Amino acid sequence: MSKKPTSRQQDGVNKLWGGRFAGGPAEIMARINASIGFDQRLYAQDIAGSRAHCEMLIARGIISARDGAQILTGLDRILHEITEGKFTFSEALEDIHMNIEGRLAELIGPAAGRLHTARSRNDQVATSFRLWVRDAIDALRAALRDLQRALLIRANEHAATLMPGFTHLQSAQPVTFGHHLLAYVEMFGRDHARLTDARRRMNESPLGAAALAGTSFPIDRGMTAKALGFARPMRNSLDAVSDRDFALEFLSSCAIAATHLSRLAEEIVLWSSAQFGFITLTDAFSTGSSIMPQKRNPDAAELIRGKTGRVSGAFQALLMVMKGLPMTYSKDMQEDKEQVFDAADTMNLSIAAMTGMIRTMIIRNDAMLAAAGKGYSTATDLADWLVRELDIPFRQAHHITGEVVKRAEAKGASLDQLGLKELQAVEPRITEAARTVLSVQASVASRTSLGGTAPRRVRAAIAAARKVTG
Numbered sequence: 001m002s003k004k005p006t007s008r009q010q011d012g013v014n015k016l017w018g019g020r021f022a023g024g025p026a027e028i029m030a031r032i033n034a035s036i037g038f039d040q041r042l043y044a045q046d047i048a049g050s051r052a053h054c055e056m057l058i059a060r061g062i063i064s065a066r067d068g069a070q071i072l073t074g075l076d077r078i079l080h081e082i083t084e085g086k087f088t089f090s091e092a093l094e095d096i097h098m099n100i101e102g103r104l105a106e107l108i109g110p111a112a113g114r115l116h117t118a119r120s121r122n123d124q125v126a127t128s129f130r131l132w133v134r135d136a137i138d139a140l141r142a143a144l145r146d147l148q149r150a151l152l153i154r155a156n157e158h159a160a161t162l163m164p165g166f167t168h169l170q171s172a173q174p175v176t177f178g179h180h181l182l183a184y185v186e187m188f189g190r191d192h193a194r195l196t197d198a199r200r201r202m203n204e205s206p207l208g209a210a211a212l213a214g215t216s217f218p219i220d221r222g223m224t225a226k227a228l229g230f231a232r233p234m235r236n237s238l239d240a241v242s243d244r245d246f247a248l249e250f251l252s253s254c255a256i257a258a259t260h261l262s263r264l265a266e267e268i269v270l271w272s273s274a275q276f277g278f279i280t281l282t283d284a285f286s287t288g289s290s291i292m293p294q295k296r297n298p299d300a301a302e303l304i305r306g307k308t309g310r311v312s313g314a315f316q317a318l319l320m321v322m323k324g325l326p327m328t329y330s331k332d333m334q335e336d337k338e339q340v341f342d343a344a345d346t347m348n349l350s351i352a353a354m355t356g357m358i359r360t361m362i363i364r365n366d367a368m369l370a371a372a373g374k375g376y377s378t379a380t381d382l383a384d385w386l387v388r389e390l391d392i393p394f395r396q397a398h399h400i401t402g403e404v405v406k407r408a409e410a411k412g413a414s415l416d417q418l419g420l421k422e423l424q425a426v427e428p429r430i431t432e433a434a435r436t437v438l439s440v441q442a443s444v445a446s447r448t449s450l451g452g453t454a455p456r457r458v459r460a461a462i463a464a465a466r467k468v469t470g
C-alpha cells in the first residue's frame with residue numbers, strides 16, 4: 001500500500017469529509033482510523049453497490065443521465081484497475097469506499113460527487129459487507145458439499161469395513177467405517193443448513209437507510225435491493241446501518257463447522273498413529289521430522305484442529321465488539337471485517353485440506369478388524385441374546401454378561417473364544433446358538449434399526465445422502 005500523498009489528499013485534509021477541518025489527522029490517528037489495509041477486499045461488492053445506487057438515482061431523476069453514465073463508466077474503469085493490480089490505495093482515504101470515490105473524482109471530475117447523494121458510508125459499508133459475507137457463505141456451502149461428497153465416496157467403499165465403535169474412547173460396540181464417516185456427513189450437512197438458513201435471513205438490503213434515518217430524496221430501495229440480489233430492503237433504517245447479525249451468524253456457523261472439522265482431524269491424528277494404525281496418510285498429506293527419520297506426521301489434521309481456536313475466537317471477538325454499542329453505527333464496527341475475513345479464509349483452507357486427506361487416506365481394514373473385536377465389544381450382543389431367547393430382563397442379562405466378560409478376561413480370551421461350557425457355568429440355559437452372536441460381523445449385521453450400523457442400512461443412508469449432496 002502506498003503511503004505517498006496523492007492528489008486526493010494534498011494538504012492532509014480529507015477531500016471527502018474535510019470541509020470543516022483546517023488540518024489533517026495525526027499520523028497515529030490516520031493509522032488507527034484506516035481500514036484500507038484490509039477492507040480493500042470489499043472492492044467488487046462496493047462497486048456493485050455503487051452501480052446499483054447510481055442506476056437507481058438516474059431512474060428516479062435524482063441525478064442526470066449524463067452524470068450517471070459518467071459515474072458508471074468511471075466505476076467500471078476502477079473495477080478494472082483494482083482487478084489488474086493497477087490501483088494505488090491510500091491510507092489517508094481511510095477505507096475502500098473513499099478510495100474508490102476519490103479515484104472516481106480523479107477520473108470524471110465533479111460528477112463523481114453526485115454518487116453519494118442519498119447515501120452514507122454507513123449504509124454503503126453495511127451493503128458491501130453483507131454482499132461479501134453472502135459470497136463467503138456460498139463458497140463455504142460449496143466447500144462443505146465437496147467434503148461431504150468425498151466422505152460419501154469413502155463411506156461407500158467401506159460400508160461393510162468393521163472397526164471398533166467407541167464411547168469414552170473405550171471399545172464399545174463394533175461399527176462399520178462407512179457408518180462412522182456418515183456421522184460426519186450429517187454434521188457437515190447441518191453446518192451447510194445453518195449457512196443456508198443464515199443466508200436467507202441476511203439477504204436483505206440496508207442500502208437507502210443512508211446515515212441512519214433514511215433520506216429526503218425519492219429513492220427506490222426495492223430497485224437497489226433487486227439489482228443486488230437481495231430479497232427485499234431492510235425495514236428499519238436504524239437497524240439497517242447498525243446490524244451485524246449477518247456477520248455473527250456467519251461466524252457462529254463457522255465456529256460450529258470448525259469444531260466438527262477439529263473432531264474429525266483429531267480422529268485422523270489418532271487413527272494414523274502406530275498405536276491405532278487404522279489409516280495411513282499419503283505422502284501428499286504427511287510431513288517428516290527433521291530428527292526422527294521414521295516419522296510421518298499428520299500436520300494438516302493437527303493444523304485444522306489448531307485453527308479451530310481462531311475461528312471460535314473471531315466469533316467471540318465480534319460478539320464483544322457489538323455487545324455494548326448503542327444505536328446506530330459506531331466506528332467499533334470497523335473491527336468486524338478482519339474477523340470475518342480470517343474466519344472465511346481459515347475455513348476454506350481447512351475444508352480443502354480435510355477433503356484432500358479424506359480422498360487420499362489409505363484405510364487399513366485388517367487393523368480396524370483386529371481392533372473391532374478387542375475389549376469384549378460384542379458383550380451387548382450376548383446380553384441382547386439372553387433377553388431375546390431366554391426372556392431374561394435386560395438388567396439381569398447385563399449382569400450375567402458381565403460375569404462372562406470377567407471369565408474371559410481371567411483366561412485372556414475374547415468372548416467368541418469362550419466355549420459353551422464356560423458360558424453355561426454362568427447361565428446354564430445358554431445354548432450353542434448364543435455363540436453365533438459373538439462375532440463382530442454378526443454384531444454389526446444385526447444392527448438393522450433405523451440409523452444403525454448394519455451395512456445395508458449404511459448403503460441406504462449413503463444413497464439418501466447423495467440425493468442431498470448431488
Ligand code: ARG
Pocket residue numbers: 035039094095121122125329331333334
Ligand atoms: N470503514 C468504515 C467501516 O468499516 C466505513 C463506515 C464509516 N462510517 C463512518 N460514519 N465513519 O465501518
